[in-house]
Amino acid sequence: MQIQEDEFKDLISGYNRVLYLCHRNADPDAVGSGFALREAFGGDLAAVEGVSRTAASLLRAIGADVLIDPPVEGYDLVVVVDTAVRLQIGDLSMKEYAVVDHHQDRDLIESALFSLQRPADSTAEIVWEILAKSGIVPSREAALALVVGIITDTGRFKHAHASSFRTVAEILESSTIEYAEALDVLSRVPTETSRRIAALRAASRAEIEWTNDWVVVSSEVGAFEGSSAMTLVDIGADVALVGGMHGNVCRISGRARRDASLAGLDLAAIMGDVGRAHQGDGGGHRGAAALEATGHPLVLLAECRKRVLEALEGRRPLQVDL
Numbered sequence: 195m196q197i198q199e200d201e202f203k204d205l206i207s208g209y210n211r212v213l214y215l216c217h218r219n220a221d222p223d224a225v226g227s228g229f230a231l232r233e234a235f236g237g238d239l240a241a242v243e244g245v246s247r248t249a250a251s252l253l254r255a256i257g258a259d260v261l262i263d264p265p266v267e268g269y270d271l272v273v274v275v276d277t278a279v280r281l282q283i284g285d286l287s288m289k290e291y292a293v294v295d296h297h298q299d300r301d302l303i304e305s306a307l308f309s310l311q312r313p314a315d316s317t318a319e320i321v322w323e324i325l326a327k328s329g330i331v332p333s334r335e336a337a338l339a340l341v342v343g344i345i346t347d348t349g350r351f352k353h354a355h356a357s358s359f360r361t362v363a364e365i366l367e368s369s370t371i372e373y374a375e376a377l378d379v380l381s382r383v384p385t386e387t388s389r390r391i392a393a394l395r396a397a398s399r400a401e402i403e404w405t406n407d408w409v410v411v412s413s414e415v416g417a418f419e420g421s422s423a424m425t426l427v428d429i430g431a432d433v434a435l436v437g438g439m440h441g442n443v444c445r446i447s448g449r450a451r452r453d454a455s456l457a458g459l460d461l462a463a464i465m466g467d468v469g470r471a472h473q474g475d476g477g478g479h480r481g482a483a484a485l486e487a488t489g490h491p492l493v494l495l496a497e498c499r500k501r502v503l504e505a506l507e508g509r510r511p512l513q514v515d516l
């Protein structure tokens with residue numbers, strides 16, 4: 195059952211013990227959204243396997259903790275936050291769960307008790323709407339967490355739509371936090387040498403293919419596929435695909451310039467198809483998506499690259515007059 199923001203409060207009040215569960219390697223959008231919901235409606239906050247470095251920095255700033263992999267049986271309801279694909283929560287089996295999310299995949303919501311899923315730049319934006327419609331004014335910690343979630347999920351507003359700016363303005367107006375405090379949380383993230391090296395390796399090993407209009411780059415690294423792909427787009431790729439092995443699992447992250455998405459490329463669909471064809475799954479957004487599957491990164495990268503080139507073939511970058 196798909197619900198609206200103003201229905202969440204009534205539904206959630208019907209459950210005693212609620213767990214807000216974030217995806218694996220939870221990011222600030224997941225953790226911030228889960229934290230604000232827990233504060234507003236009660237319950238516990240948890241993540242699968244752990245949280246990202248940026249999310250850990252946010253948790254320190256707001257003085258909060260998350261449970262890692264708690265047993266879900268003790269809860270009356272699990273609310274899966276910022277997660278659209280079952281793979282992202284591992285092999286957790288949940289009987290009764292709800293979903294609050296901004297991705298476009300339908301995997302998890304199909305058997306959810308209720309779901310609030312709509313396209314938005316971040317889950318934090320949806321959570322803000324839930325709080326507003328429920329007449330709840332969040333604490334400064336929750337306000338800070340939501341703003342940090344919006345900043346990170348929009349790539350520091352690089353991919354933001356008007357509603358993200360509007361939501362941040364509303365949060366700042368209704369709380370005592372300053373925008374600079376949110377930036378402080380993010381700048382506390384150490385500039386990891388390993389992340390920079392991964393990006394440089396991705397660039398030096400890159401396979402570059404291009405047509406008249408599009409440059410598609412793929413590369414293999416040992417870690418930080420997502421930020422490495424982002425770097426490749428920053429330095430000139432229209433689409434970047436970066437893969438690596440994590441144990442027995444191959445993970446591939448894709449990033450695309452807005453032009454490529456506007457021309458019709460849907461990385462979420464491609465990652466989903468290629469992932470499922472190799473005993474895995476994938477998804478995300480049109481311009482930023484990932485898959486986890488079985489196979490050699492070079493094989494899966496080649497398949498993704500082929501699909502990307504097919505999707506872009508004959509399509510020209512749109513001239514958008516804004």
Ligand SMILES: [Mn+2]
Pocket residue numbers: 223224276296315316317347
């Ligand atoms: Mn998100």
